[in-house]
Amino acid sequence: METKTEYEEMVLKEIREIPDNAHPQILKILRSVKESILTVDTSKEAKLKESGLCSIWKDDRSADKIIKEIHENRTGFGGRGVVL
Numbered sequence: 001m002e003t004k005t006e007y008e009e010m011v012l013k014e015i016r017e018i019p020d021n022a023h024p025q026i027l028k029i030l031r032s033v034k035e036s037i038l039t040v041d042t043s044k045e046a047k048l049k050e051s052g053l054c055s056i057w058k059d060d061r062s063a064d065k066i067i068k069e070i071h072e073n074r075t076g077f078g079g080r081g082v083v084l
Contacts, residue, residue, distance in 0.1 A: 003009040018026055059066065 003012065015023075015026060061069075
């Protein structure tokens with residue numbers, strides 16, 4: 001079997017050193033790793049998508065005013081005495 005790269009030869013060497021009775025497990029692991037690698041898009045064309053968690057709303061107030069409003073609307077977290 002001809003190998004394409006040095007890494008491929010290294011992988012095959014490692015697999016050859018594993019006992020034959022473990023090969024079915026190794027095959028499952030390799031397929032799982034391959035699937036996880038292929039599902040992650042690391043290409044330069046990958047675009048960032050908005051998750052909806054950050055930078056959704058626009059607010060003209062200053063950060064100090066927003067923080068002040070947050071402090072004013074906290075109820076003490078059920079009487080636990082949390083200091084903000």
